[in-house]
Amino acid sequence: MLPPAFFARDVVAVARDLIGVGLFVDGVGGLIVEVEAYDPFDPASHAFNGPTKRNAPMFGPPGHAYVYRIYGMHWCLNFVCGEQPGSAVLIRALEPAVGIETMAERRGTGSLKLLCSGPGKLCQALSVTGAQNGAALDTPPFALTPAPAAEDIAVGVRIGLTKAAETPWRFGRVGSPYLSKPFR
DNA sequence: GTATCGATGATCT
DNA sequence: GATCATCGATACC
Numbered sequence: 001m002l003p004p005a006f007f008a009r010d011v012v013a014v015a016r017d018l019i020g021v022g023l024f025v026d027g028v029g030g031l032i033v034e035v036e037a038y039d040p041f042d043p044a045s046h047a048f049n050g051p052t053k054r055n056a057p058m059f060g061p062p063g064h065a066y067v068y069r070i071y072g073m074h075w076c077l078n079f080v081c082g083e084q085p086g087s088a089v090l091i092r093a094l095e096p097a098v099g100i101e102t103m104a105e106r107r108g109t110g111s112l113k114l115l116c117s118g119p120g121k122l123c124q125a126l127s128v129t130g131a132q133n134g135a136a137l138d139t140p141p142f143a144l145t146p147a148p149a150a151e152d153i154a155v156g157v158r159i160g161l162t163k164a165a166e167t168p169w170r171f172g173r174v175g176s177p178y179l180s181k182p183f184r
Numbered sequence: 185g186t187a188t189c190g191a192t193g194a195t196c197t
Numbered sequence: 198g199a200t201c202a203t204c205g206a207t208a209c210c
């Protein structure tokens with residue numbers, strides 16, 4: 001398990017270090033291959049305009065989940081990070097490892113590449129919903145395991161943003177077939 | 185491989 | 198009333 005101190009560091013450093021980390025919910029999940037960082041001074045962040053009802057977990061202690069609904073139909077999972085309140089890392093893609101049958105059933109596809117290759121997809125595959133909002137990441141149903149080896153990290157601009165679209169805070173495993181989108 | 189579009193509803197101004 | 202940290206289908210290259 002990753003200790004709370006892992007998350008209580010600069011959010012961009014944590015984002016980089018999350019590549020290769022194992023993420024499991026009730027034993028189902030895989031290795032993180034793509035993330036994005038958001039800090040409170042970032043116009044694209046939900047925390048930019050200060051605390052609201054929705055973003056409350058971002059201003060709580062690091063090492064907890066921030067789960068929100070986007071476009072009225074998908075869930076997105078973030079890890080609350082940083083030394084200062086209001087920072088988080090969006091988990092964008094996993095390499096499926098454990099519970100592939102379960103994930104395939106929840107996603108309605110047999111294609112490995114379509115199970116967790118996007119923030120909304122991996123939440124559906126791991127059954128992450130608002131029920132996990134604010135939950136600690138070092139207690140069930142969550143389980144996080146350290147990256148087995150040093151990773152070759154790709155860097156790029158974040159996806160789907162209209163604000164701060166040029167900030168290069170998207171990180172991923174070089175060459176992974178399980179990314180939401182290739183790095184350029 | 186990339187581009188565009190519609191679905192769909194909570195959140196915030 | 199506008200805005201989305203998305204997905205899947207379709208079209209095209």
